[in-house]
Amino acid sequence: KSSRGKTGSEVCSACEPGQEAPEHGSERCRACRRGHYSEEDGAKECMQCPGGKGTVDLGSSSRESCMCMPGEYLSSVRIGPTSRNQSSDAFLETCAPCLPGLECPGGDGPPGQAAGFWAEVLDAEERKYSVFRCRNKMECPDGPLGICAEGR
Secondary structure, three states: OEOOOOOOOOOOEOOOOOEEOOOOOOOOOEEOOOOEEOOOOOOOOOEEOHHHOEOOOOOEOOHHHOEOOOOEEEEEEEEEOOOOOOOOOEEEEEEEEOOOOEEOOOOOOOOEEOOOEEEEEEEOOOOEEEEEEOOOOOOOOOEOOOOOOOOO
């Protein structure tokens, strides 16, 4: 608990979502660091975003604000069924560094194709790609993965 920034206050109140008070009797709440969040009032400490994800701002109050940062894209690794009763595979999501020839603005969407490159989607669920350099940018424009110039 904290006095929410009111030094010398006689009444303590819980920190708001997006803040933490890691030391008992803290006089002030502090905003969660980038890559961390807290969703509830009175958080002692902020939770780290899963899968190497980060947050754009300080003081994130929701796990949904965790995302891959610019220069990364969301990748999935198939880990198989998580129980005997589960017939379909489960996936572990993690942020992966952008491959040369791809454009990765961040977020949870797939990367884009940079001009002068062509990207083949090897596995859409796991987001695995193979990227090839084209002879020139006119043959392979930037945009969604796998596009070629008209007539190619």
